[in-house]
Amino acid sequence: MGNYFLPQVLLLVLGLVAQSHVSADKADSEASSANYRTQRKPNIVFILADDLGFHDVGYHGSRIRTPTLDKLSENGVRLENYYVQPICSPTRSQLMTGRYQIHNGIQHSLFWDDQPTGLPTDSPTLADKLREAGYSTHLVGKWHLGFYKQEYMPNNRGFDTSYGFLGGHESHYNHTRAYKSKGSFLDLRCDGEPVLDQNGRHSTYMYTQRAVDVISAHDKSKPLFLYMAYQAPHNPLEVPEAYEAQYQDIKDKNRRKYAGLVTMLDEGVANLTRALKTMNLWNDTILIFSTDNGGQVRYGGNNYPLRGWKFSLWEGGVRGVGFVTGGDNIRLGRGTVNKQLMHVSDWFPTLVGVAGGSLNGTKPLDGYDQWRTLSVAAPTPRKWLLHNIDPLFKKKGKEKQKYAGIFDTRVRAAIRVGEYKLLTGNPGNGTWIPPPESNTLQTEQKTENSKKNTWLFNIKNDPEERNDLSEKKPEVVKSILRILAKINATAVPPFFPKSDPLANPELHGGIWGPWE
Numbered sequence: 326m327g328n329y330f331l332p333q334v335l336l337l338v339l340g341l342v343a344q345s346h347v348s349a350d351k352a353d354s355e356a357s358s359a360n361y362r363t364q365r366k367p368n369i370v371f372i373l374a375d376d377l378g379f380h381d382v383g384y385h386g387s388r389i390r391t392p393t394l395d396k397l398s399e400n401g402v403r404l405e406n407y408y409v410q411p412i413c414s415p416t417r418s419q420l421m422t423g424r425y426q427i428h429n430g431i432q433h434s435l436f437w438d439d440q441p442t443g444l445p446t447d448s449p450t451l452a453d454k455l456r457e458a459g460y461s462t463h464l465v466g467k468w469h470l471g472f473y474k475q476e477y478m479p480n481n482r483g484f485d486t487s488y489g490f491l492g493g494h495e496s497h498y499n500h501t502r503a504y505k506s507k508g509s510f511l512d513l514r515c516d517g518e519p520v521l522d523q524n525g526r527h528s529t530y531m532y533t534q535r536a537v538d539v540i541s542a543h544d545k546s547k548p549l550f551l552y553m554a555y556q557a558p559h560n561p562l563e564v565p566e567a568y569e570a571q572y573q574d575i576k577d578k579n580r581r582k583y584a585g586l587v588t589m590l591d592e593g594v595a596n597l598t599r600a601l602k603t604m605n606l607w608n609d610t611i612l613i614f615s616t617d618n619g620g621q622v623r624y625g626g627n628n629y630p631l632r633g634w635k636f637s638l639w640e641g642g643v644r645g646v647g648f649v650t651g652g653d654n655i656r657l658g659r660g661t662v663n664k665q666l667m668h669v670s671d672w673f674p675t676l677v678g679v680a681g682g683s684l685n686g687t688k689p690l691d692g693y694d695q696w697r698t699l700s701v702a703a704p705t706p707r708k709w710l711l712h713n714i715d716p717l718f719k720k721k722g723k724e725k726q727k728y729a730g731i732f733d734t735r736v737r738a739a740i741r742v743g744e745y746k747l748l749t750g751n752p753g754n755g756t757w758i759p760p761p762e763s764n765t766l767q768t769e770q771k772t773e774n775s776k777k778n779t780w781l782f783n784i785k786n787d788p789e790e791r792n793d794l795s796e797k798k799p800e801v802v803k804s805i806l807r808i809l810a811k812i813n814a815t816a817v818p819p820f821f822p823k824s825d826p827l828a829n830p831e832l833h834g835g836i837w838g839p840w841e
């Protein structure tokens with residue numbers, strides 16, 4: 326794991342090899358499975374919220390009420406140095422493969438509905454690995470990892486059952502999404518077959534009910550893996566009146582509806598947890614909750630006091646809400662706030678490890694087994710983290726650069742090395758936007774040289790990315806750029822094909838689905 330080797334000497338320069346090394350080899354993963362353990366393999370429930378912002382859970386001081394998430398996380402481990410990717414497909418791809426986008430060729434943008442592409446099939450998914458370890462595996466909700474060919478469909482990527490939609494977002498009520506100007510088309514399937522009878526039912530009710538059904542029908546002779554990928558609180562901002570009505574004091578309409586969606590999601594999580602308890606599965610269940618990226622401020626999300634939002638490489642785009650909890654038999658550092666560096670790619674080896682599975686047959690992983698970090702507060706094996714390198718993103722800055730010869734800083738990239746974060750190119754909009762209901766706080770935009778393309782922050786001291794150190798610490802910038810160049814040398818070329826007119830749902834019975 327962490328197979329892309331970084332020269333020790335570079336890390337030494339940054340004073341990063343002092344902490345005791347937790348090797349993430351096979352022996353360690355055996356130790357970690359012994360650490361959680363009951364006689365049985367644990368059930369694993371992974372709940373992924375869509376576009377949930379950093380400021381949008383009660384326990385981060387939000388006006389939005391999330392009593393279930395607050396309570397579950399209070400009795401588990403809150404991850405407060407936890408990172409995801411700035412948008413949907415990239416986070417989902419790393420969760421499913423434990424591999425960075427630069428190693429899957431998907432470092433640019435996301436999977437658009439009419440692109441003939443998908444999560445590469447050359448490495449197994451988390452569901453494949455858990456199934457191999459004896460689990461029954463279920464997907465509920467959003468896929469967004471490609472669907473143009475049958476081989477990319479969830480039931481061919483390790484899931485015994487799947488129920489949900491294939492694209493990035495859709496109407497919460499009629500489950501359709503537009504194709505160009507041709508109208509809106511259904512995207513809802515159960516095990517690959519269109520589901521035609523759910524028009525008018527809100528996605529959060531629908532997916533929660535499906536998850537409860539999966540839990541109720543579960544055959545206990547096997548452990549359960551449930552990947553519950555809600556569409557909420559992603560736009561469109563459609564929410565039943567009863568939830569919106571709880572936020573009449575929020576004047577901003579988007580924020581009010583979004584708050585309703587979050588509280589509804591919280592209730593869905595309560596229902597799902599209750600079903601696990603009713604079925605006597607809870608004691609042996611590990612439950613993980615995570616967002617897929619930062620909140621989208623244009624649709625009511627908020628990441629204050631972090632800088633930037635969804636799509637950007639600023640902390641507001643990538644620092645995620647997340648926690649781990651579980652039933653009585655799961656050994657966890659309960660009631661703790663974990664400030665060790667962790668990334669969405671770490672779930673793959675971590676969960677395959679606790680499942681007693683094997684990591685054979687995967688391509689080299691970028692994730693680390695974090696179970697000991699979560700269960701016995703061992704130091705994180707993760708010393709650095711690549712946020713991304715996107716060679717197709719529009720370059721920013723001058724051709725002739727200060728750091729030429731090391732790394733082309735016009736290219737959009739960001740990396741975390743220890744406490745430092747370096748950003749290059751155009752990281753996206755870096756405004757600080759307070760939640761609309763906090764009438765006293767002002768939006769702040771930094772006026773910066775339009776050619777500026779290199780920033781260095783000490784994230785531990787300056788999580789809001791206010792104090793750029795790049796001029797003061799050019800040697801640190803250079804060291805990290807050298808690391809970035811080494812990592813870049815392991816990248817595969819990005820694959821971002823043109824849209825294919827054959828994707829048009831009109832050619833396939835008026836429903837989004839595989840076309841090749």
Ligand SMILES: *[C@@H]1O[C@H](CO)[C@@H](O)[C@H](O)[C@H]1NC(C)=O
Binds near residue numbers: 495496499500501510
């Ligand atoms: C589905 O709902 C959306 C609003 O989210 C609307 O724009 C669209 O026209 C509706 N489509 C159908 C087929 O009812």
Ligand SMILES: *[C@@H]1O[C@H](CO)[C@@H](O)[C@H](O)[C@H]1NC(C)=O
Binds near residue numbers: 529533534596
């Ligand atoms: C949760 O369960 C209650 C009781 O069955 C139900 O009334 C409510 O609609 C459910 N909420 C969600 C979000 O599924």
Ligand SMILES: *[C@@H]1O[C@H](CO)[C@@H](O)[C@H](O)[C@H]1NC(C)=O
Binds near residue numbers: 605608
């Ligand atoms: C769950 O664990 C607790 C504490 O060990 C125990 O009291 C309870 O009976 C267990 N529940 C089930 C369903 O096994």
Ligand SMILES: *[C@@H]1O[C@H](CO)[C@@H](O)[C@H](O)[C@H]1NC(C)=O
Binds near residue numbers: 457683685686
């Ligand atoms: C990996 O190991 C499992 C048993 O642990 C085995 O069933 C599977 O075939 C192996 N896969 C590969 C690709 O070697």
Ligand SMILES: *[C@@H]1O[C@H](CO)[C@@H](O)[C@H](O)[C@H]1NC(C)=O
Binds near residue numbers: 813
């Ligand atoms: C990354 O590596 C590729 C392939 O070796 C190279 O073409 C590109 O210039 C490198 N990018 C940067 C920003 O240095």
Ligand SMILES: *[C@@H]1O[C@H](CO)[C@@H](O)[C@H](O)[C@H]1NC(C)=O
Binds near residue numbers: 755
């Ligand atoms: C960044 O976003 C803010 C708020 O939406 C907007 O006012 C500003 O113009 C944006 N800045 C840039 C450079 O796009």
